[in-house]
Amino acid sequence: MTHDIYIYIGIMAAVTYAIRVLPLTLIRKQIKNRFLRSFLYYVPYVTLAVMTFPAILEATQSPLAGAAALIIGIIAAWCGAGLFPVSVICCVTVFVLELFLCR
Amino acid sequence: MKKEFREGMRDGIPIGLGYLAVSFSLGVAARSAGLTAFQGFMASLLNNASAGEYAGFTVIAANASYLEMVLMTLIANARYLLMSCALSQKFAPDASLGHRLLVGYDVTDEIFGITIARPGVLNPCYTYGAILVAAPCWACGTAMGVTAGNLLPLRVVSALSVALFGMFLAVIIPPSRKNRIVALFVLVSFLASFAAANLPYLSRLSGGTRTIILTVLISAAAAALFPVKDEKEADD
Numbered sequence: 502m503t504h505d506i507y508i509y510i511g512i513m514a515a516v517t518y519a520i521r522v523l524p525l526t527l528i529r530k531q532i533k534n535r536f537l538r539s540f541l542y543y544v545p546y547v548t549l550a551v552m553t554f555p556a557i558l559e560a561t562q563s564p565l566a567g568a569a570a571l572i573i574g575i576i577a578a579w580c581g582a583g584l585f586p587v588s589v590i591c592c593v594t595v596f597v598l599e600l601f602l603c604r
Numbered sequence: 605m606k607k608e609f610r611e612g613m614r615d616g617i618p619i620g621l622g623y624l625a626v627s628f629s630l631g632v633a634a635r636s637a638g639l640t641a642f643q644g645f646m647a648s649l650l651n652n653a654s655a656g657e658y659a660g661f662t663v664i665a666a667n668a669s670y671l672e673m674v675l676m677t678l679i680a681n682a683r684y685l686l687m688s689c690a691l692s693q694k695f696a697p698d699a700s701l702g703h704r705l706l707v708g709y710d711v712t713d714e715i716f717g718i719t720i721a722r723p724g725v726l727n728p729c730y731t732y733g734a735i736l737v738a739a740p741c742w743a744c745g746t747a748m749g750v751t752a753g754n755l756l757p758l759r760v761v762s763a764l765s766v767a768l769f770g771m772f773l774a775v776i777i778p779p780s781r782k783n784r785i786v787a788l789f790v791l792v793s794f795l796a797s798f799a800a801a802n803l804p805y806l807s808r809l810s811g812g813t814r815t816i817i818l819t820v821l822i823s824a825a826a827a828a829l830f831p832v833k834d835e836k837e838a839d840d
Contacts, residue, residue: 506643506664509673513660514650516677517684522708524688530697539827541690545720546779546786547826548683548819549772550793552713555801560765562758570766571773578777584718584770585618591770596763603759 566598612733618771619714619734620741625764626654627742628756631749633658637665641750648746652710652739656681657746659810682816687716694719694726703728710735714768717775785830793822 532538554571561567570591577590627648634644639661651657659680663673688711695704707719707728715738719731748755756764780787800806800814809817 504664504667504670506639507646508670509660509664510643510647510650512670512673513647513656513677516674517651517653517656517681518708520678520681520685521688521711522705524685524692525695525704525708525711526701528689528692532693535831536827538693539830539832540823541686541693542832543786543789543823543826544686544690544819545717546776546790547793547822548686548815549713549717549776550790551797551815551818551822553769553772553776554794555798557766557769560762560769562762566762567766570769574766574770574773575777578774579781581778582774584615584774587774588618588622588767588770591766591773592763595766596759599759599762603762 561595561599563599563602566595566602569598570594606729608727608730609733612730612735613737614733615718615730616734616737618767619718619738622714622764622767622771623738623742624745624748625761626768627745628749629761629765630654630657630661631746631751633661633749634746635750637661639664639750641747644750645743645747649739649743652712652742653681653684654712655810679813679816680810683713683819684711684716686816686819687711687713690720691716691726696725699726699728707731710739712738714738714771717772721775721779785826789822789826793818796822 532541557571558564558567561570573594574587574591577587582590630648631641631644634647634657639647647657647660651660656677659676660673663676688708691707691711707726710731715731715734718734719726722730776786776790780790796818797814800809800818806814
């Protein structure tokens with residue numbers, strides 16, 4: 502049996518939207534439970550950190566360039582650079598290093 | 605209101621640039637799964653999910669059942685459930701259903717990251733500004749990837765692919781500087797994620813599944829060991 506690509510896309514979209522919108526619409530009050538509140542407080546930092554490393558090493562052609570982007574990005578963010586500057590600094594780091602590392 | 609919207613658009617630019625690069629490579633995957641440029645565009649416009657869409661395209665390529673598509677999408681996107689739970693706490697309790705439905709359209713790692721990083725109560729206008737810039741980039745990049753395949757030089761794709769990670773760093777590092785416990789758990793997350801990617805068994809799980817497991821375990825440990833004291837502290 503062949504499946505319709507538009508039905509596939511529709512299913513993906515419906516499930517994804519439900520996942521995102523149900524918590525936003527059903528949880529109306531501030532959560533009182535201290536553990537749950539603390540858990541949700543830590544989730545964003547943990548999940549972004551988990552997704553950044555070691556994935557950044559595999560995103561670039563040379564893992565060394567990815568590692569350099571990670572370190573320089575951390576330093577830039579530590580010094581107070583915003584979203585866009587940190588992104589650009591990371592991209593430039595990789596671009597310049599790979600001029601030497603990948604031929 | 606207008607100021608927040610403009611700030612959202614400004615912060616949406618780096619996200620949009622990163623999206624172009626990532627969705628371009630997603631488009632290449634869509635193409636090999638047999639999608640047209642328009643189908644790739646629609647999939648991205650309706651889903652706004654990198655890992656989730658990629659997983660979905662593998663389901664399409666395998667001509668697997670619709671049920672499998674449901675399960676795959678659930679697992680690959682489960683982290684958005686956690687993010688939306690966290691985001692629900694950022695909304696003013698009396699925020700309207702319309703705002704909740706619209707913000708829910710684009711809860712991605714990046715939009716979530718910059719929305720949660722804003723001090724105080726969530727202002728939907730800020731998020732709308734960012735979505736308005738970033739979401740079209742995501743959809744167009746996918747369509748371009750389907751059509752143009754390997755148009756951009758590899759070197760440029762390689763450099764652009766760290767734009768997203770740079771943004772993640774800009775979200776997690778400043779709070780780590782202010783709060784030692786956040787810093788500690790960012791470090792723990794780096795190490796655990798590295799270990800999980802290289803350990804036997806664990807490394808066989810998909811990246812999305814590892815992210816879910818590690819996020820739940822590490823955040824629960826942090827919450828149990830260092831509960832957040834009050835609202836004020838949670839915002840700092």
